[in-house]
Amino acid sequence: MKNLEGSSPSTQRVSVLGQADVNRAITRIAHEIIERNRGLEGVVIIGLQRGGVWLADRLVAAINHIEGESAHPLVTGYLDVSLFRDDISLRPVTPLSVTDIPIDLDGSKVVLVDDVLFTGRTVRAALDALNQYGRPASVQLAVMIDRGHRELPIRPDYVGKNLPTGRDEDVHVTSEAVTLERRVTQ
Amino acid sequence: MKHLRSIEELGVEGIVRILSLSEHMAQVNQRPVPKVPALIGRTVVSLFFEDSTRTRISFETAAKRLSADTMTFSVSTSSVNKGESLRDTIETVSAMGVAAFVVRHKTSGIPWQLSQWTDACIINAGDGWHQHPTQALLDTYTVMSTLGRTPSATCLAGLRIAIVGDVRHSRVARSNVQAFTALGAQVVLVAPRTLLPPGVEDWPVEISSSLDEVIGDVDVLYMLRMQRERMNEALVPHLGEYSQRFGLDERRATLLRDTALVMHPGPMNRGVEMVVDPATLPGNVITRQVANGVSVRMAVLFDVLGGSEATTGVQT
Numbered sequence: 001m002k003n004l005e006g007s008s009p010s011t012q013r014v015s016v017l018g019q020a021d022v023n024r025a026i027t028r029i030a031h032e033i034i035e036r037n038r039g040l041e042g043v044v045i046i047g048l049q050r051g052g053v054w055l056a057d058r059l060v061a062a063i064n065h066i067e068g069e070s071a072h073p074l075v076t077g078y079l080d081v082s083l084f085r086d087d088i089s090l091r092p093v094t095p096l097s098v099t100d101i102p103i104d105l106d107g108s109k110v111v112l113v114d115d116v117l118f119t120g121r122t123v124r125a126a127l128d129a130l131n132q133y134g135r136p137a138s139v140q141l142a143v144m145i146d147r148g149h150r151e152l153p154i155r156p157d158y159v160g161k162n163l164p165t166g167r168d169e170d171v172h173v174t175s176e177a178v179t180l181e182r183r184v185t186q
Numbered sequence: 187m188k189h190l191r192s193i194e195e196l197g198v199e200g201i202v203r204i205l206s207l208s209e210h211m212a213q214v215n216q217r218p219v220p221k222v223p224a225l226i227g228r229t230v231v232s233l234f235f236e237d238s239t240r241t242r243i244s245f246e247t248a249a250k251r252l253s254a255d256t257m258t259f260s261v262s263t264s265s266v267n268k269g270e271s272l273r274d275t276i277e278t279v280s281a282m283g284v285a286a287f288v289v290r291h292k293t294s295g296i297p298w299q300l301s302q303w304t305d306a307c308i309i310n311a312g313d314g315w316h317q318h319p320t321q322a323l324l325d326t327y328t329v330m331s332t333l334g335r336t337p338s339a340t341c342l343a344g345l346r347i348a349i350v351g352d353v354r355h356s357r358v359a360r361s362n363v364q365a366f367t368a369l370g371a372q373v374v375l376v377a378p379r380t381l382l383p384p385g386v387e388d389w390p391v392e393i394s395s396s397l398d399e400v401i402g403d404v405d406v407l408y409m410l411r412m413q414r415e416r417m418n419e420a421l422v423p424h425l426g427e428y429s430q431r432f433g434l435d436e437r438r439a440t441l442l443r444d445t446a447l448v449m450h451p452g453p454m455n456r457g458v459e460m461v462v463d464p465a466t467l468p469g470n471v472i473t474r475q476v477a478n479g480v481s482v483r484m485a486v487l488f489d490v491l492g493g494s495e496a497t498t499g500v501q502t
Contacts, residue, residue, distance in 0.1 A: 083214065083222035083252070088492055099213065132219035 010184055016163060016171075017178040022144070025160035026055070029142055030062035032158050037109055040072040042137065044108045048126055049080040049097035051115035054175050055144055059113060075108075077101035084125035105134030111158075115173040117143040120154035144173050187489050189308045191297040192317040193364040198339050201326065201365060205337035207485035208327050208478070214251070215481055225254040228285035228491050233259045233276075234311070235266075235291045240452055240476060241311050241320070245288045248483035254285070254491070272296075273303050280304040285491055289313070307490045315355050315383075321451055322361035324482040326369065328475050329406055332447060343370030348400050350376040350432055351410030351459050354383045354421070358451045359410055363391055376400050376432065380421040397432050398441070406447045407469075409434055412458045425458055435461035447471050 017025070037043050040063065047056025060076050080097040112126055123141060130136065142158035147165040163180070165171060170181040187200060196204070214222055230249040232242050242258070249256045259279065261267075266275060276287070286307040289297055294314035301308045312318040326342070335341045347366050353359040353375050360383075366373050367390045374392040375382065386393065394400050401407065412428065422428045429435075434448070439462045442448070447469045454460045454472075464470045 080210075083224040083488075085224075088224055097210075099217065104218075128223065132217060132221075 012182045012184050014180045014182070015177065016145075016180050017161060019176050022160070022175065022177065025144065026058050026062050029158045029160065030059055030066055033059070033111055033140075033142065034063060034067060036140070036157070040067060040074055042107065042109045043072075044075045044077060044103070044105065044110050044136075046077040046079050046101065046110055046112055046126075046130075048112060048114040048122060049078060049082075049099075051173060052113040053078055055115055055142075056113040058175065059111075059142065075103055077103075079112075079126055079129055081122060081125040081129050084129045086121060086125065099129075101133045105130065105136045107137050108134070110136040110139045111142055112139060113142045115144050116171050117141070117146045117154075117156050117159075118149055120150045120152040123154050124152055145171055145178060147171050189297070189301055189310075190319055190486055190490060191301070191308060191310045193319050193322050193361050193368070196319065198368050201323065201368060202337050202339055202341075204323055204482065204485050204489060205327055205330060205341070207489060208323070208482045209331070209337065211251075211484040211488070212331075212478070212481040214484070221251050221253060223253045224488055225249070225252040225285075225491055228254045229257065229283060230254045230286045230288060230487065230491075231257045231259055231279055231284050232288045232311075233279075233290070235261050235289075236312065238290055238311070240479070241290065242288075244476070244479040245309075245311065245320075245483050245487075247480050248487055251480070252484055252487055254487065257284075272300075276300055276303050280306055286487065309486060309490060312357055314357065316357050316360060318357040318361050318451075319365075320479070320483055320486055321358050322365035323486065324475060324479045325362055325408070325449060325451070326365045327482050328449065328471055328478050329366075329371075329447065331478070332471055332474065339368075340370045342366060345371040345405045346374065346403060347371050347406040347408060348374050348376050348397075348404040349408045349410065350397060350434075352381045352413050353377050353386070353410065354381045355413045356410050362408065363389060367391070371406075374400055374404070378422060378428070378432070397438065401438055401441045402443070404443070404446055406449060407434070407442060408449045409459050411451060411453065412455050414455070429458050429461060433459050433461045434464075438462075439467055442467070442469065444468060449475060452476070 045056050045060050047053040056076060060074055063074060078098060078100045080099045110130065114122065140157040143156045144160035146156055146159045146162050149167060168183050172179045172181060190196060214220055232245060234242055246256045284306045286309060288309045288311050289300060290311040291313055294316035296313050297308045297310040310317055310319055330341050349359050349362060363373050374394055376394050376397050378395060448464055448467050450460065450472050464472055
């Protein structure tokens with residue numbers, strides 16, 4: 001870990017994963033998804049708006065690269081859960097992103113994808129939202145970072161990196177890198 | 187936002203915020219289950235002291251799609267008939283734990299008055315000749331989305347919109363002029379002098395008394411309802427004559443540009459302001475206005491109630 005340049009005096013930024021690490025994590029999770037589901041039959045990859053969208057796209061590309069696109073064309077969707085949250089009255093919610101689930105989910109194996117798993121409340125909202133698109137045979141969860149602090153009995157099936165954090169720290173995930181930002185009290 | 191009482195109070199920033207939220211709600215309405223739990227536990231009461239079908243049902247549909255509980259207060263079967271005052275009525279209903287009132291009343295300014303008597307949010311569904319902000323928002327949304335534009339402070343720029351008919355008695359016209367011009371449209375009012383309100387010279391609009399001169403170069407033709415129930419004075423000599431000069435008949439419809447949108451807030455007076463069957467016009471978006479009304483009212487309810495604490499128990 002190293003300190004990055006350009007950090008403001010009141011925050012301290014630490015690099016967690018670089019580009020190569022992110023790529024390797026995506027490739028590994030892609031293999032795990034194929035292995036766990038014994039192929040791709042019935043698998044639907046659903047990215048949670050907005051942080052999970054790029055990761056879902058990258059996972060689909062990685063899976064297609066491993067398996068070849070022809071065998072079982074992988075279905076991809078996106079889900080915005082802001083109107084399903086249980087903390088609407090506690091913080092400002094601006095639901096502006098697209099939900100696009102192209103098929104009926106009855107009997108499918110859904111893999112929810114998000115960048116960071118924190119309290120678990122987004123995932124709970126996503127499970128509620130999924131109900132409206134059918135009854136999946138199973139729902140799995142893939143995340144790039146599991147930062148702990150769960151408030152609900154939810155656990156990920158596929159993890160890029162387990163990252164113990166403090167509640168006063170922020171995790172920033174992009175397709176290039178993962179950084180941890182710590183607010184320094186002076 | 188605590189209340190939605192007028193377009194002016196909402197401001198340009200607020201209009202753009204509601205339009206963006208409306209796009210999201212329109213997408214919710216296309217899902218297999220068009221219902222989300224966003225406002226669960228909130229109670230929305232419709233207080234309609236004036237007749238309405240579409241606005242009341244539109245608001246109730248919107249509230250139900252956001253999982254709010256809805257109650258309707260209909261004046262004809264209420265204690266108002268026993269002489270209960272408006273203030274007592276609103277305080278009584280508020281005491282049952284209400285998050286928002288949707289109010290229509292024949293007196294201008296009632297929404298402001300009510301907000302002094304209750305902690306609940308007030309949404310104006312039409313007050314006298316004054317304002318009907320959700321109608322203006324759904325009309326703005328309809329123009330914007332039909333023309334493929336996206337929400338911004340200039341999303342109606344370059345458009346010429348004619349509002350035709352009884353502007354004097356129309357809260358729709360007042361709200362729509364404010365909303366359309368705030369987003370950059372150029373508005374021309376077309377009406378006989380007697381049906382224009384006093385002080386119209388100060389509005390940011392052009393004025394014309396000839397529909398034939400205006401109709402050929404507008405992007406939107408907005409026909410107002412001839413408000414016969416508000417027509418005690420003889421402001422027009424004869425409805426037939428009004429219809430000849432200001433109604434949309436088949437001859438005038440041929441003068442419209444192919445791309446021009448034709449709008450009406452409903453209910454339509456067929457044979458008065460709308461002589462031609464609007465279903466035959468290529469730019470007819472009247473039913474789309476009604477459909478968009480649900481999405482826009484969902485956006486308004488969510489904007490007003492989404493950030494507030496759930497009101498579930500009885501207030502003391």
